[in-house]
Amino acid sequence: xxxxxxxxxxxxxxxxxxxxxxxxxxxxxxxxxxxxxxxxxxxxxxxxxxxxxxxxxxxxxxxxxxxxxxxxxxxxxxxxxxxxxxxxxxxxxxxxxxxxxxxxxxxxxxxxxxxxxxxxxxxxxxxxxxxxxxxxxxxxxxxxxxxxxxxxxxxxxxxxxxxxxxxxxxxxxxxxxxxxxxxxxxxxxxxxxxxxxxxxxxxxxxxxxxxxxxxxxxxxxxxxxxxxxxxxxxxxxxxxxxxxxxxxxxxxxxxxxxxxxxxxxxxxxxxxxxxxxxxxxxxxxxxxxxxxxxxxxxxxxxxxxxxxxxxxxxxxxxxxxxxxxxxxxxxxxxxx
Ligand SMILES: Nc1ncnc2c1ncn2[C@@H]1O[C@H](COP(=O)(O)OP(=O)(O)OP(=O)(O)O)[C@@H](O)[C@H]1O
Ligand SMILES: [Mg+2]
Numbered sequence: 466x467x468x469x470x471x472x473x474x475x476x477x478x479x480x481x482x483x484x485x486x487x488x489x490x491x492x493x494x495x496x497x498x499x500x501x502x503x504x505x506x507x508x509x510x511x512x513x514x515x516x517x518x519x520x521x522x523x524x525x526x527x528x529x530x531x532x533x534x535x536x537x538x539x540x541x542x543x544x545x546x547x548x549x550x551x552x553x554x555x556x557x558x559x560x561x562x563x564x565x566x567x568x569x570x571x572x573x574x575x576x577x578x579x580x581x582x583x584x585x586x587x588x589x590x591x592x593x594x595x596x597x598x599x600x601x602x603x604x605x606x607x608x609x610x611x612x613x614x615x616x617x618x619x620x621x622x623x624x625x626x627x628x629x630x631x632x633x634x635x636x637x638x639x640x641x642x643x644x645x646x647x648x649x650x651x652x653x654x655x656x657x658x659x660x661x662x663x664x665x666x667x668x669x670x671x672x673x674x675x676x677x678x679x680x681x682x683x684x685x686x687x688x689x690x691x692x693x694x695x696x697x698x699x700x701x702x703x704x705x706x707x708x709x710x711x712x713x714x715x716x717x718x719x720x721x722x723x724x725x726x727x728x729x730x731x732x733x734x735x736x737x738x739x740x741x742x743x744x745x746x747x748x749x750x751x752x753x754x755x756x757x758x759x760x761x762x763x764x765x766x767x768x769x770x771x772x773x774x775x776x777x778x779x780x781x782x783x784x785x786x787x788x789x790x791x792x793x794x795x796x797x798x799x800x801x
Contacts, residue, residue, distance in 0.1 A: 475620075476491060479491060479790050479794035480563055480576065484550065485658070485683070488501075488787055489567050489790060490790040490793070491569075501791075502563070502566070504559075506566075507536070508559055509535055510532060512533055524562060524565075526562065536558065538707070545559075552598040552602045554602075564615075564616040565615065574618055577624060577793045578622075580625060581627075582625060600621045603618060604618060604621055624792075624793050625671075626661070627652040627654060627661060627663030627676075628663075628668075629796060631665040632668075633762075633788045634780070635668065640795060644758070646667070648756070649666050651760065652664075655763040657683050658682045660681050660763075661676075661678050675749055683764060690709060690731055694727060697727070704718075716728030739771065742769065742772065750776075752776070753778060759773070760781070761780070762785045762788035
C-alpha cells in the first residue's frame, strides 16, 4: 500500500461509551492490527483549576458549540448518569478523547457506538429519534488543546449494546459463526450502576417481556467495600472511586502509608453482590431452561468471575468487559 492510499483510508472504530468507562476496539492507525483499550478518564465542564507538573494527564477540549471540557484522571468526574448523557457534549468529548488517546488524531474514522437497551428501544420499537440524536451529536465537532489533530469522523452508526454483545458471542474474530444464532440468548451486561438483561431472539428481535434494567452494579460493591473498610479500621475517610476500584481489584489498600490486606473483606462483599445479581437475573429469566445461553458481559462480569455458574447454560466470554465494543466492531465489519 502506498503512503497516500494509507492516508486516505477510513478506519473502522467501535467505541462502547459506558457510564463508568470508555472501551475502544478498532484498527490501529499505523499497523492495522486490532487495538483494544479502556479509557477511564473523568470529564467535567469548564476549565479545571489543576495544572499538571508533568505536562500530561490534563486535556482541554472545546466543542463546536463553544463549551470547554476538561478531561483528566486527576479530577472528580461529573456524574455521567443523567438522562441525555448519550446525546450530550460530555459524551462527544469522551468519545473524541478516547479516539485521540488511541492514536486516531488526524485520521478518518467510521465510528460505531452503542446505546443501552432501554435507550435504544421505545416500547417495542427502535427509538429512531434517540438513535438519530446520538448519531448527529457525534457528527458535531470537538477541537483539542493547542490545535491538536482531532479524528475526522466520516460516518457514525449507533447500535444496541446487548445486540452487539450477541454479535460478539455468535461470531468469532474472523466473522465465522461459533455459536448457534437461531435460538433465544440472554445477554446480561453488568456495568457500573446498572445490570441490563436482554433476551435476543434470532439475532434480530428483543423479547421485551423478559428484558429490563436493574439498578445494581459494580458501584454498589465499591460502596459496601468502603463501609466495610470503615468498620474494620474504625475510620471515616472518603476514598475516590479509582482508589476503591484498585482496592477491589487488588485486595489491598494503602492506609497510613502502609499496604493493608483487605482481600477477605473484598471477597465477602463481591460474593454477596454476585449472589444478589444472580437472583435478579433469575427473577427475570427463571431457570433459563428455555434459553440457549445466558451470556455474562460487562466489567461486572470480569469482577464476578463465577456468576455464569448460577445457570447450567451460563457462559462468560474471555474478555467480558470488551464484549459490547468487540461486537460493535464485528457489526461494522459485517455491515460494511
Ligand atoms: N477485572 C475487573 N475487576 C474488577 N472490576 C472490574 C474489572 N473489570 C471492570 N471492572 C469494573 O467494572 C465496572 C463496570 O465496567 P463497565 O465497563 O461494564 O462499565 P460501563 O459500561 O461504563 O457502565 P454502565 O454499563 O453502567 O454504563 C467499572 O467500574 C470497572 O472498573
Ligand atoms: Mg456498559
